[in-house]
Amino acid sequence: MPAAAVLSIRNASRTFGLRRALDGVSLDVHKGEMIALIGPSGSGKSTLLRSISALQPIDGGDGRIQAFGSPVQENGRISGSVGEVRKRIGFIFQQFNLVGRLSLFSNVALGSLGRIDRLRGTLGLWPAETKAAVMAALARVGVADYAGQRANTLSGGQQQRGAIARALVQRAKIVLADEPVASLDPVSARRVMEILRELNRQDGLTVVVTLHQVDYALRYCDRVVALKAGKVVYDGDTEGLDRARLIDIYGPEFEDVFWEGAPQ
């Protein structure tokens, strides 16, 4: 029996001008899944992920998004209690989105903002528990040595691992990763994917990750959801994603989305 859905998306649409970035998307994500969201550029992957964290509103109408059974957005309105949901969802961005002039330590400590005293969080008076959690998280992703450095002096891979550490300090139950490896070199990219996989396997975190390279989706994820022009065109096991399906999703140039050669 599948576990209860931690994320539930029903008939979500999003229009930019005349273009439909999302076109009636419905999706259930269960606890402990590791899902790859794939599709060509402009297929709505990022829009979908950003809508789940309410960084972007969806169109009005009957579309709705729920996380942990609480509404995130409904009828084009972001729920007033979205802060409570965001606390439990870690978000990893393609451009890392660390605050460049703050130290890596401070950036990761920001992960605790949702659960520590508001005033202390605003003033940066981190409790001992936060400090310990930050260093533990940094050590786990392998960048503890850089804790005192400004984030913008670090490499992309180091910054992205810092961003994952921030989600760990947040004690997120779900990690949404929007093209987490698109700006990284192959070695850093693999490291980041392995960390996400480990968090999924060992800590039981639910991970939804959008990817440009289908290799990574095949190697690290159990379930693949493919979007094309804002619609879900495939949702199933990684194994079911054969050549014919990929041509259907990406068109005849589908081989461009592999780094190490497409399956025959």
Add this chain to the structure above:
Amino acid sequence: MTPPTAAEIPPPPSRSLAQRAPDILVWGGVILLLMISFKPVEMGHLVRLFSNSENMRQYGQELLRPDFAQLPLFIAQMWLTVQIALWGTVLAVILAIPFGLACARNVSPVWLQQPMRLLMNLLRSIPDLVIGTLFIVAVGLGPFAGVMALALNTGGVLAKLFSEAVESIDKGPVEGVRATGATRLQEIVWGVIPQVAPLWTSYALYRFESNSRSATVLGLIGAGGIGQLLFETMNAFDYNQLSAIVIVIVLAVTMIDMLSQAMRSRLL
């Protein structure tokens, strides 16, 4: 690839009269304005600079012999002027942080933004000399009136500069903070302020430079400091002392400029 024949090569681009009309209008308008304003500002008096050169020469001779007998007084008054500028600028920064954020399109809601912008425009549009005069009526002659005048005028200017800096930030880090479930205030403190801090500091230092000059001028209306002394000396026709005071001002303002520039270049 064969080279194109002469008939295939398009002619160089040329601008039609309709495209040039705005340019002609703007430049023609500027020249017309200058011609209209020639008489009202008495530009015809330009020749007097030369016909009255004997007066200038005598005036200049006295200025060339500065009288530094009262130097300690000059320095004390100059120091007071710098202190006025310092307090004026610091109060302005304290005003400009909340107001600047409230004016920024990407941070503040429209209902707050528009009235705040209007209020800041108002503060900026009233010259500090006018605000100073008002405060002299309210709190009496002296440096405090100067401090208040600088604080309000500079507050308006800095609020605008601060809000423009906020509007040009990268929204990525702010979203990064938002995604942790932070409050709106925490988003600003952690996502916005670190990004604008160097620019804000630079603007504040620059305003401190120009306020040291403004504070001198404010002395002329009785707001204390070296300006007031300058005005009194001028009224007494003591050009030797006047010259010494001007030298003190120039040296002090140049030093502040250089110091503040050195600090600003390290920031950015």
